[in-house]
Amino acid sequence: MLSISSNPTGSSSSTTKVLTGNNMNPRVRKAEYAVRGELAIRSEKIKVELANGGSFPFQRVVGCNIGNPQALDQKPITFFRQVASLVEYSDLLKEENRELALKLYASDAIDRAKLLLANIGSVGAYSHSQGIPLIRENVARFISDRDGFPADPSKIFLTQGASAGVQLTLQMIVEHPDVGIMIPIPQYPLYTATLAVLDAKPVPYYLDEAKAWGLTTEELQRSYDEAAKSGVDTRALVIINPGNPTGQCLSEENMREIIEFCRKNRVILLADEVYQTNIYQPEQRPFHSFKKVLKSMGPQYEGFEMISYHSISKGMIGECGRRGGYFECEGLDQSIMDEIYKISSISLCPNVQGQIMVDLMVNPPKKGDPSYALYKQEYDDIYFSLIKRAKKLEDMFNNLEGCTCNSADGAMYLFPQIRLSKKAIAAAEHAGKAPDQFYCMALLEATGVCMVAGSGFGQVEGTAHFRSTFLPQPELFDEFCAGITQFHAGFMDKYRD
């Protein structure tokens, strides 16, 4: 045995650990996830130091590295939280407590909690591994109302967030190390991280920054063909729509071309649609689901294989910490559906609290319901504020020296390009960092603003970008923009060639 012969004395002192960076799972070691990488870790440390009286040139850390609205004080939707509160403590639903409960909770929240508990039993029990049947029925109704085409609850799996769904389904597909999965560049790094762990080949296709992060099937075909030439067996195509980190929103025509590309090349379409309600130009750039576009394309696309993902973490809900979401399977072989069930059952079930929030997402208060007016107001307040903040931040970036930024059709991010001086690039190299990582680290240390460098998402060689959410609090937003502007001017001056 290797492990014995290398250490015949059997000592377990710290210099001869059984498990080390050198003999651990190399696929895990290879995985990178910049959204919570070096910059985020440093920002967490600064937070702790600030709390302990440490001195920094700023009062607070502003986490723009991750779409985490409630961490930046976005108010949760009251109706959703009332239901979440009621299902936890069913004494509140007893008839003898009704009068009291009605002073604290809306009557339709009480009704909804009762209905859910009648179906679920206890929120502390494992549920069906695929998700609570009633909630899957409600998801199916939501999808069919959205798309105008039927959806089947037996094809829907509730998950602990969209990330868990993506990880689970990619795991089904990767047969061997030459299996390729097409991913956009720039991409959300969940994809590259998961493919590294699964030992599969990322097959990159590039979004065209000069054309508002446009996606062409010519580029898809180039990417596919190039991978094929090097022996990669491409099995699936990931589309993030609206885009992350890029925010673009696909046209129906473009989506039809993408579906045709998949059919022709025999790849499964994986549609990450978690930002489907974060749409900021609803007239010019509305959201279309791939399911709807597919179903409108006629019978020759019958049996087309697709998985689409949704989440409670984004939209105007922002219930990230609860970990809830779902995916819908379209056209998958029954044997694969059975295997997805099996692998879900090993983890027993998605957490019930997350499942309940999925129910609320797909079935919010309706006109005429007691909670509707408040729901609508809270929803709209968040929505219109996001539009305003997106535009403000975009304008700010476009006014920075050497910086250009496409506008966001959707999602929660901007992904500006910065052109750094030779001197700055040399300083970054000296510090052992990618230029954009160097810039973002300087920004964090100077302002407390934590963004993610473009190198974490992938970008055209030789360019530099960063991703920022536009989620900081409305009342702090001008201060936030001013801080970045001031830092940027100083940085550019310091490293002027």
Add this chain to the structure above:
Amino acid sequence: MLSISSNPTGSSSSTTKVLTGNNMNPRVRKAEYAVRGELAIRSEKIKVELANGGSFPFQRVVGCNIGNPQALDQKPITFFRQVASLVEYSDLLKEENRELALKLYASDAIDRAKLLLANIGSVGAYSHSQGIPLIRENVARFISDRDGFPADPSKIFLTQGASAGVQLTLQMIVEHPDVGIMIPIPQYPLYTATLAVLDAKPVPYYLDEAKAWGLTTEELQRSYDEAAKSGVDTRALVIINPGNPTGQCLSEENMREIIEFCRKNRVILLADEVYQTNIYQPEQRPFHSFKKVLKSMGPQYEGFEMISYHSISKGMIGECGRRGGYFECEGLDQSIMDEIYKISSISLCPNVQGQIMVDLMVNPPKKGDPSYALYKQEYDDIYFSLIKRAKKLEDMFNNLEGCTCNSADGAMYLFPQIRLSKKAIAAAEHAGKAPDQFYCMALLEATGVCMVAGSGFGQVEGTAHFRSTFLPQPELFDEFCAGITQFHAGFMDKYRD
């Protein structure tokens, strides 16, 4: 490309799916998880048919296949649920609502909810990927109070249940397909399923049924050496204590031997201790944590590598559906700790509702607190009822023809052996099933009781067992036992040689 050449027309009709059982991930296909396998799937179908007026020789399905207490009407702990309810809807904590809230919630539940929210912010925000710092501090205090040795919050990771922790940490260890992980036989099938997906080698060691499911280091060494001879590089040893499905509880002396075995053979100890409070013979067979035993063994064990797992799903809490737990790392290399953090961060964070229940588990009401009396009463009611039901079911099994059953020192299960007739074995073979699977399926169809066949856990070749929880409702327990007894007599008669 294989996928093209096999289907040059590019058609995607159902006979030529891109993804099939034949080209999916073979490691996933290989995984088996009997706890929610054929029997559980059939029982779910019967439930639906019963609800739709289907006719069966019983009124209800009784799920004894899985430790899911609240699905069988175990009442949740009131204090825990009050806090869970309050943190969801922070309006309840406002001063102007205090008077009202106090009519529905205990004052210490309100205080705890305030404290948690002051630390967490919103329960809808992503938390620290390792888990909320305050809660990790409380876990560390719980461990050090339990063991009398210090624990370090930075070595604790909160998880979405113990299963998620086991999967994550096994994933770290499996470097290549010849890596072996020692597992007990019988075992909880999470382990074989996870090792199949990770493409690692299970290295089985046998528990001795004749000696109350005893575990000897001679057997551990035999297992290790045999694996080594066939080229397996064993890296870790899984111990489930108290045992699942076997319920045995290890003595301190036995645990010292196991630790010494690990040190000598250079394997990491993975201690699954999720049933640590399900202890039914506390005088003769108390629970000792591996952490405590290790720390009492002196300085030559400094740096010993171990991971131990705990959960909110078991004990008297039974909050399975919430998915919460933690693992504590002992002696791991810092590079490994960093990698565990990175891989956790890709999934963003464990769900916050599960984290909060971990806090409540490790920090329940104390003597003198307003909620203490009720908490103590609820806890004891469940505990003493479990002891009673365990004994009743054990006696019932031991009174069945051809059936013997060790008593449970701990956990939630009994794992009786049944000796089936040649005729029954032939009938099982004819039906294409393992004999115990055949028996359990007949039991389900006749009585509505769903158990899991021993073949799903592993057992000595040629023996037959099944696992049953003793969780059915106290008021239905006699009826439940009578149903099994009657079925068994009929089955034995039907297949008498």
